[in-house]
Amino acid sequence: MxxxxxxxxxxxxxxxxxxxxxxxxxxxxxxxxxxxxxxxxxxxxxxxxxxxxxxxxxxxxxxxxxxxxxxxxxxxxxxxxxxxxxxxxxxxxxxxxxxxxxxxxxxxxxxxxxxxxxxxxxxxxxxxxxxxxxxxxxxxxxxxxxxxxxxxxxxxxxxxxxxxxxxxxxxxxxxxxxxxxxxxxxxxxxxxxxxxxxxxxxxxxxxxxxxxQHQGNVLGGSNEGWLMKWKSRLKRFLSEGSFRLSRQASFFLETYREQLSAQQQRDIQRFLNHLDRSWVKRIRYVSKMPFYRQASLDNLVLKLVYILKKV
Structure with a gap:
């Protein structure tokens, strides 16, 4: 064989x-x-x-x-x-x-x-x-x-x-x-x-x-304590150039629109559209947003930075 x-x-x-x-x-x-x-x-x-x-x-x-x-x-x-x-x-x-x-x-x-x-x-x-x-x-x-x-x-x-x-x-x-x-x-x-x-x-x-893991790594996992990890993650989200998630989401929708299901298209479009709504509507949206991260605390950070329009 x-x-x-x-x-x-x-x-x-x-x-x-x-x-x-x-x-x-x-x-x-x-x-x-x-x-x-x-x-x-x-x-x-x-x-x-x-x-x-x-x-x-x-x-x-x-x-x-x-x-x-x-x-x-x-x-x-x-x-x-x-x-x-x-x-x-x-x-x-x-x-x-x-x-x-x-x-x-x-x-x-x-x-x-x-x-x-x-x-x-x-x-x-x-x-x-x-x-x-x-x-x-x-x-x-x-x-x-x-x-x-x-x-x-x-x-x-x-x-x-x-x-x-x-x-x-x-x-x-x-x-x-x-x-x-x-x-x-x-x-x-x-x-x-x-x-x-x-x-x-x-x-x-x-x-x-x-x-x-070494100083020359371009990317990789981290051994930071949980508090430092989330502080650095929030800082990264809020720093200049942190609008990468929405930019990639928009580009993905543009690239594969015809292949995505109608539901997938709607959900991505809503994710993008609500960033331009009022902060009250953004809060409402994240309360039922279908997008999620794996860790609970990480998911809260995602919701926070979304409300702050920093995704």
Whole structure:
């Protein structure tokens, strides 16, 4: 029986310090046939040199694309454009983590158990570690509420470097990648939003990667205490440029209007329209708003910043 063919899409930027550990863990994936497509986002260190050595030793398995600096969102979407839709599954990958050897086979098994003709996405918890791979904590934990469009519009519960997509998801998102990426908060949030609106998100509470936390992380989980976490979250919402949720929601509605159900269209439009209503009507709206975040306190913060017109 042929092994499932999985394409790993890896974006790198000045990641030479940890890239060897990551690459070795990708090449050690069990029970799947792995193809690795790497786009370097304009590194100035030895990242490309190290990757080129891997590509030379495995020319049929590893492809390296040297690109100009586009930033993390642009680089991952460009990777999708450069990847042919010929594989059984597609996985995103960061440059400084370490994957469990059964990460992809476990994801593939769970995806194969679902209906194959709808958009599907697998994601998992991560074992957060320090720079030397010492365990910190598991994040994120299993979300208590459904992973629906009504959650994805206002929160991302899926870590991009754990995502594995079925062909329908990959091909449809790839076909509709926007030219203007400014309204998109992050590539993984956009894909989570897409799949939650039109298909099914599978969350695996078993950590499948060692998710390295260090000063160079662009994004990642946090070990802050709960009070500091919510203070920083509220501060981020209220800071300049915090209107990202409504901007992305408007862009999502514009991009996929014809595919969204009538109810989905109405609910997104109401979310946007009530931001321009009086504060009394905004309070009334949030009391019955269908959009939600997973944690109760986080949900209260969402309602507060909505009333303040800062989403």
């Amino acid at each position: 042929n092994k499932p063919k999985v394409c790993i899409m890896l974006s790198t930027y000045n990641g030479s310090k940890y890239i060897n550990e990551q690459m070795e863990s990708l090449l050690a994936q069990s029970k799947v046939d792995v193809q690795i497509i790497i786009r370097d986002d304009g590194s100035s260190d030895e990242t490309v040199q190290k990757l080129s050595e891997y590509a030379k030793s495995r020319p049929d398995q590893i492809r390296v694309i040297e690109g100009k600096n586009l930033g993390v969102i642009g680089s991952f979407f460009e990777l999708m454009r450069q990847t042919e839709p010929v594989y059984d599954f597609y996985a995103f990958c960061d440059q400084d983590d370490v994957w469990n050897s059964d990460k992809l086979s476990r994801a593939v098994t769970k995806l194969q158990l679902r209906q194959s003709n709808v958009p599907l996405m697998y994601c998992s918890s991560t074992q957060m570690v320090d720079q030397d791979l010492n365990n910190l904590n598991v994040w994120p934990t299993l979300p208590p509420k459904p992973l629906s469009m009504y959650n994805a519009m206002v929160e991302n519960c899926c870590v991009g470097c754990t995502m594995v997509l079925n062909p329908i998801t990959f091909e449809r998102v790839r076909r509709s990648i926007p030219i203007d990426l400014k309204p998109i908060i992050m590539h993984d949030r956009w894909i989570y939003l897409y799949v939650s609106a039109f298909g099914e998100v599978i969350f695996d509470e078993e950590p499948m990667i060692l998710y390295r």
